[in-house]
Amino acid sequence: MRAFIYTILLGFCILMLSPLAQAKEKARLSVDYHKIMGENGMLFINVKYKVEKKYQPATDLQLNIYEEINEDSIVHRGQVITDYKGNAQFIIKAKGVVSDELVKYKYLVRIENDEVFKDAEKSEKFSEVNLVAEAIEKDSVHYISAELTDANGNPLEGEKLQVIVQRLFAPLTIGESSYKTDEDGAILVAVEDPLPGIDGNLTFEVILESRSYGNVKVIFDAPIGKLITDQSTFDKRTMWSPPNKTPLFLWIFPNIVILGIWIVIVTLMINLFKIYKSNKQTKQS
C-alpha cells in the first residue's frame, strides 16, 4: 500500500516538475556539397524539426562547421546562421591538406549548446573532381563535349552527367536526361535544334550529381545560338516609360491643347477684371 502511495506521489511530482525541465527539440540536419568549377565549393545546409507531426524550419540557428583532417583531428572552419527557411550556406575557402590518395574531404556541421535544440551533427564527405566542358562543331553539327577527371587527373568512367541550357524561366535539358562518361571520362552531346539566344550566345551547364563528389557543375557560354537582338524599349520613349521618357507627340499635342484652353480661361478671368475696371472708367469719364 505504501509503495502504491509513493508511486502516486512520484508520478505527481514528475508531472508537476516536467514543465520546468523543458525538453529540447530534436533537429534534423541535411548537408550537401555544391561546386561550380572555377569557384569555391559550398555546403548547403538545411535544418528542420518536427512540430505536431509536421516539419518546421529551424530559423536563426547557429551552426558550427568543422573539417575533419584525420580521425583524431578536426579544425573549426566557421559558423553560419539559418535563415527563415532553415537554410544556410557555408563557403569553403580553405581546405586541410589531405594525404588520402582519393583526396577525400569530410566536413562536420554541428548544433552545439543551443537553448532550443539538442546537440546534433551531420557530416558530408566528398572528393575533388575536375569537370571541363566546351562547345565544338563537327560536320556542321554543334556538340557539347565534357570531360570528368578526379583530383589526380584520372578519368572517371560511368558517372552520369546532365547537359542543360539556361533559359528565362527554367533550364532546358539537351538530349537525354543524363549521359554516362566513357573510359576517357568524356561525353559528347549533340545540340540538334538551333536555340535562340541574345546576340547568338547560349549558356550551357554540365552537371554531375554524385554521392562521392557532390553536386558539381561547369557553366560556360557558347556562341552557337540563333541570333536574336535585344528588343528592350527601356531607353526609348514609350507609352509605358517613366515621365522623363514620354513620347514626344504626347509632350507636344496635349500640352498645346492644355495651354490653349488655359490661355482662354485666363483671358476670361482677365475679362472679369476688365468688367470690374470698366465701372471705374465709366465713373471717371
Place this chain on the structure above:
Amino acid sequence: MTKYEELVAELAPRKFNKMGVIWTIGLVVVVLIGIAAYIDQIIKGQIVTDMRDYVLWGVYISNFVFFVAISFVGSLTAAILRLTNKTWRTPLVRIAEIIALAAIIMAGITIVLDMGRPDRLLNLFIHARLQSPITWDVIIISTYIAISALILYFPLLPDLAILKDYFKDNAFLSKWYRILSLKWEGSTLQWAIQKKSIKVVALLIIPVALILQTVDAWLFSTTFRIGWDSTNLGPYFIAGAMVVGVGSLISVMFVLRKSYKLEKYITELHFDKMGQLLVFACLIYLYFNINEYLLPAFTAPKAEEAHLQELFTGHYAPMFWFVTIGGLIIPILVLIFPKGRKPFPLFIIAILVVVTSWWKRYLIVVPALLHPFVPIQGVPESWHSYFPSLHEWAIVSGTLAAALLIITILIRYLPIIPIHRTAKEMGILPNEKSEES
C-alpha cells in the same frame, strides 16, 4: 410695385422654409457622417473598405464616374442651348450650371477619397506621367471646374447687381452681392465683354466636356480588362452622361418648381422639351449598350463569356436588368408619349434614370475587376467578391449629400432663374438696364 419689381421679388433667393431647413440639416448630418468615416479610413487605412486585390476600384470610382457623368449637363444644356439660341432655355440653364459645378467639384474630391491618403494627391502632380489617363483626368477635371465656374459666373453678373439693390436692407448680403457683381452697372462696355465671354466659354465647354467624358472612359479602356477593353467606351460614356445629366436636371427642376412655386417660369413646355431630350439620350445610350454587350456575346473569349454570364444571368443579373430596363427601356417607352413628358411622370422617370445610372457605373467598374485575364493567386476566397463596406457607404453617401448641399447653398443665395434675362424676355426691363443684346 412695377411688374419688374414683382419679378425680382419672385425670383430673388429666399430663406428656406421649414422643409428646406430640415433638408439642409439632413444633408449636413450625412456629410458629417461621411467625414467621420473618412477620418477613420485615413487612420486605419483602406482595410476598412471591401476593396482587395481583385476589386481595387470599388464604389469610390463608380461614384466618381457618376459625378463626372452628371457634370456633362453643364455643357449639354447650358452651352448647346445657349449657342443654338433656344429661347425656352432661360429658366433651365442656371440650374444645369449649378448641378454641373457641384458634380465636378465632388468628382475631384472623390479621387482623393479613393487614394487612401490625401497627401498622395501631390504625387499626381510630382510624379505625373503624361502617358497616363489618370494624369489626363487630373488635368481635365481641374480645367472643367474652372470652366464650369466661369459659365455660371458670367451670366450671373447682372443678376448679382440686381440682388445688391434688392437686398439693400440687409447690409451683409448686399455687401457680398456688390463684391461678387464686380460693380456691375450694365455699361455698354460691360455688356460687350460679358456677351463675348459667355460665347467663348460656351464654345469652350463643349469640347472640354467631350474630352472629360472620353478621358473618363479611357481610364478604363486603356486598362486591358474584360468589359473595358473596347474602342466603343468613349462615346458610350458620353451617351450615358447625356442620360444622367438630363435626368438630374429634370429632377432638380421639378423639386425647385414645387418648392419655390415657379410654375409660371418653369412650364410644362420645359418638361416636354427636356423629356424629348431625355428620350433621345436614352435611345442613343441604348444603341451603345447593344453594341457594348451584343457583339462581345457573339465573339467572347472564355473570360469575357464568364463576365457577360455574370451580368446576364449570374450574380449581377438582377442589378443589370434593373439598370437596363429601369434606366433605358421604361424611360423610352414612357417618354415617347406626350403624356409621359408631363412634369410628375417625367420626374419619376428622371429619378429612376439617376438611380439606375449610379448603379450602372457600379456595374461598369466592379464585375470587370472580378474577371481579370490572369487570375490572382493565393488570395482568400472572400476577395473574389465585393460589396461596399459600411465605411464606403458612409463616405459615398457623404459625397452625394455634399453635392446636394453645394446645390442647396447655391440655390439659397443665387437666383435659380436668370432675373435680368427673364425680365428682358417679358419686356418689363427698366430702360437703363436693357443694354443686353
